[in-house]
Amino acid sequence: MEGLERIVREHPFFAGLQDAFLSLVHTCAKNVRFEAGQYLFHEGEPADWFYLLRHGRVALQVTAPGRGAVTFQTMTEGEVVGLSWLIPPYRWTYDAKAIELTRAIAMDASCLRQKCETDHDLGYEMMKRFMPVLIQRLQATRLQILDVYGTP
């Protein structure tokens, strides 16, 4: 699994993570690939895995009657897809669909949650990495809902 360990270490999300934690983390990881048009997960499914994108683009979508699938965000190389695994009930609230060939590191959510429970220092390192993502996304989402380009 040495190749996978290197891939995990090199992903921007884990930048600066100590080797001891990296070896804990990579045992929850696997390499995955999605073809264009393939779904990573669907709304309502259990949030068993989340994804650190290495290459490609994923659209986060919600489908509404009459509107079809609306993409409200895209994620690309270096970014994280999937945050709902952090909080109960651990279910996805939207669809994630690869719109190009996408390679990612899939992280086993329950594996990582258990390791964080056992080792709180690891847990804190994970939280330090997820908090900025959450807050930046919240700030961006606020600007998005203001619909500033809308016709007055």
Add this chain to the structure above:
Amino acid sequence: MSTARLDLTAAMSAGDPMVPRVARVLRRRRDGPQVFTLDIEPEEAAPAFAPGQFNMLTAFGVGEVPISLSGDPAELGYLVHTIRAVGPVSVALTRLGPGDVLGLRGPFGMGWPMLEAAGRDVVIVAGGLGLAPLRSALYRLFAERARYGKIVLLYGTRGPSDILFRREIESWRRRLDIEIEVTVDHAGSDWRGHVGVVTTLIARADFDPLHAIALVCGPEVMMRFAIAALGEAGLADDAIYLSMERNMKCAVVFCGHCQFGTVFICRDGPVFRYDRVRSLLALKEI
């Protein structure tokens, strides 16, 4: 003996700044939902303009509004304006067709800092219709490409159907000497590009913040968020320029409408260096 009256000979103006010249529409193009671009030709020679300036356009019998110049400053003979039809005057202007007549005053205002940009990376952040006055700057940058460092265009708008100048953006992409990222606030499933606010593109763009200049234009809220993101990316307040908008009736500092704290948008703007207006932007209802 002192004179009571001012030395009015010095103050004699060449003409009346409130009277429009007559111009004619050469071409009309639809560039987006309710967005039209008019190429207009004044009866006398078209005046030269700097990117970022604006004209006051009159729809006779309806009224007059300020519209940014969106064309190539090197293209003499006609003037290009991209207009969004939102009120009675802009609707009337966008209904004009080739051969129709309108009124023209200008150009007015302070434009984009093309001189200060020399030798630096140029980051252009455009939101919605804000791409129109920035397009003028882009033409100038392309015309003198070697004078500038990296050029990055980050453009955000509401949805794919709102993207302005689509074909032109594709032709710019083919140039290879400019990085272009387009994003939309939301999209349907046939959009393969970015979805998300334009500020999220700033952190990932390739430029040297210590030797860059940013030109920002769009809705005021979007500009505030973009400026914050540019600051986080390492740009100093005096390296960021934005284009402001306020109600305008005369464009020549007579009517008082376009005041923004200590400055007049028509004379001191519409383009401002951020450090000059930073404290004003933080105030509400100014």
Add this chain to the structure above:
Amino acid sequence: MDSAQQAVVTTGGVQALFDTLKRRGYRVIGPILRDGAIIYDDITALEDLPKGWTDEQDGGHYRLHRRDDEALFGYAVGPHSWKKFLLPATQRLWSAERTEHGVAVTPEPHPIERFAFVGVRACDLNAIAIQDRVLIGGAQVDPRYQRRRQGAFIVALNCGVAGGTCFCVSMHTGPKATGGYDLALTELIGDREHCFVVDVGTDEGSAVLAELPHRSATSEEVAAADAVVAHTSASMGRVMHSDDVHDLLLRNLDHPRWDEVATRCLTCGNCTLVCPTCFCTTVEESSNLDGSRTSRSQRWDSCFTMDFSYIHGGSVRPSGRSRYRQWMTHKLATWWDQFGTTGCVGCGRCITWCPVGIDITEEVAAIRSTEPQ
């Protein structure tokens, strides 16, 4: 001006002044009493002046009373200022006509109107100079204002009475007229002959004086004129410590006093109408039914309206608080940044004509005394 050249005229000389100005082709404008106020309009004779009247002014209060003498100028300023004539409330800018070739635009002809303003107070002289800076002192010149301004002959009047809301002394704009006039009069009345000490300001002023019955002023008369000015200076109705106002207001844009004044301000705009320096205008387009003839006119506007700052579907200043703040900070603070002078001449009109008596001097004092440290 050398005081040896000061002259004296009697009331007969003032009548002769009107006649001379009229003969020289001026339209003579001066104070008259109408509808319970002293306003500015056409005059031809001494009888037109509010002889023997004075005014009582306070916040939201204006009353006229009879004096116990027959002074011609024994009152302060009323609701009109000279902008009524120099920057008229409405004027057409241009008209356009559709032709078979397009549209022909014709600027509205505005003939030079030669006004002679009689009784211009020092505050108003400063106000005229301030509007000159805005309208003809910048990169662009308003030709309509310029034509009206260049023809104007100004007879200033050094106030013998300080109004209840006056604070020209605080603003360093009076009560003595120090420049910007052709002739300046100081009325002497009381236990003496009713006469006027005359200062000459220009060559034309000198020429006009030469046509009036006059004599040289004695040193006693000059001293009496100085005493009138000194008395007026000492009886100002209001005070504003004005030297620090620019910085004071610009660092207190979120002071709670703005909320307080907003509970009183009706945003009626009276202050902007009576203020002699307020210059804001708007334009209006009009058209005949088939659009073949259109025109644009300019008219006075006020920053107190919701429309004034309308953009993108709403007003930038929807609250009364922000609109009052805009007016007061423009007048006292940002005018300096924009034009290099204050916008306020201390005439007190905004205080007198505010229906709820908001007092700009009191507002400044309140902010200064409760400034967060």
